[in-house]
Amino acid sequence: GAVVSQHPSWVICKSGTSVKIECRSLDFQATTMFWYRQFPKQSLMLMATSNEGSKATYEQGVEKDKFLINHASLTLSTLTVTSAHPEDSSFYICSAGSLVSYEQYFGPGTRLTVT
């Protein structure tokens, strides 16, 4: 399967600061990338879908001004959590998909802790 990386794998930040998470598809061009959030013992929740070169589409209830997504190239998407608060502490996972196949391949995830 395709390889997707995320950086950082974990981050601790203070309340009010911003955190950027990078998602890279290493061996294929991802026309679409997805950002998910997962709280402990809960399922994946899709936050937004980003297509290369266009604005991200956010799921209902996800604040687009708080979770900034940029998909500048076919191999890189970034998620910036602005003015983070303790309730934003979660496991953030990206996935990449292509038009050729319908599978999504997940990155290893980023565990964010806001103190």
Added chain:
Amino acid sequence: QKEVEQNSGPLSVPEGAIASLNCTYSDRGSQSFFWYRQYSGKSPELIMFIYSNGDKEDGRFTAQLNKASQYVSLLIRDSQPSDSATYLCAVNPNNNDMRFGAGTRLTVKP
């Protein structure tokens, strides 16, 4: 009604037995279906995908799809303790988006 429904479990089977995981979905027009495995603290890993009605086998795993019943299942033969994980069913209703079930937690006891 949730878009993708799974029994949350836990499902417990003895080592060597067959584990059967089930999933139903609401969008009748869905075309592609996926099973992911997620170990605790890790991100999901794609196990299998299936597009056509019937069975698809890959090693110890068999995915079964019945579009008329809007039902997809995953069978794991000769279950091993290392198969203990949460299994996520995912449905791609419009070939761009993907909707996940809440997952079924499987425990394989030695």
